[in-house]
Amino acid sequence: MIEFDYYSNDDSPNNGGGFIGLDLDGTHTWLMGNNYSGVAYIPLSNSQWVSVSHTFTTSYSQLSLMLEDFHAPGENAYFDNIKLSTAPVPEPATMLLFGIGLLGLAGVNRRKK
Numbered sequence: 001m002i003e004f005d006y007y008s009n010d011d012s013p014n015n016g017g018g019f020i021g022l023d024l025d026g027t028h029t030w031l032m033g034n035n036y037s038g039v040a041y042i043p044l045s046n047s048q049w050v051s052v053s054h055t056f057t058t059s060y061s062q063l064s065l066m067l068e069d070f071h072a073p074g075e076n077a078y079f080d081n082i083k084l085s086t087a088p089v090p091e092p093a094t095m096l097l098f099g100i101g102l103l104g105l106a107g108v109n110r111r112k113k
Contacts, residue, residue: 001085002031002065003053006042007078018042018077020054023064031056049080 006018019033020042032040032054040054065084069077 001053001055001087002083003051003085004082005049005080006052007047007049007080009047009076018079019066019068019070020079021066021068022056022058023066024058024060028066 002020004020008018019030019039021028021030021032021039023029030039032042032052042052065082067079067082
């Protein structure tokens with residue numbers, strides 16, 4: 001999940017807006033933007049700070065965060081308080097099977113005694 005605060009001093013619907021994305025092994029993937037089809041929408045901020053969050057999934061262990069401002073000169077997009085969080089990875093089933101195997105060996109060993 002990514003969370004951030006966003007501010008734009010140009011709220012016309014035709015502006016280039018701000019965009020946030022990821023670089024995954026050299027491939028740019030846009031996650032959110034103001035005026036771009038195929039990505040989640042960053043709401044126009046009406047010249048005020050707005051808090052935005054977006055959940056996404058990736059199989060990459062390393063990524064680079066990209067912040068872009070596609071406004072005309074004098075029109076700016078700002079990002080602040082950026083937080084990138086990950087969900088905990090569940091313990092693999094292999095560890096459970098390994099534990100059951102150890103219990104089985106302990107049981108066989110006990111029967112032999």
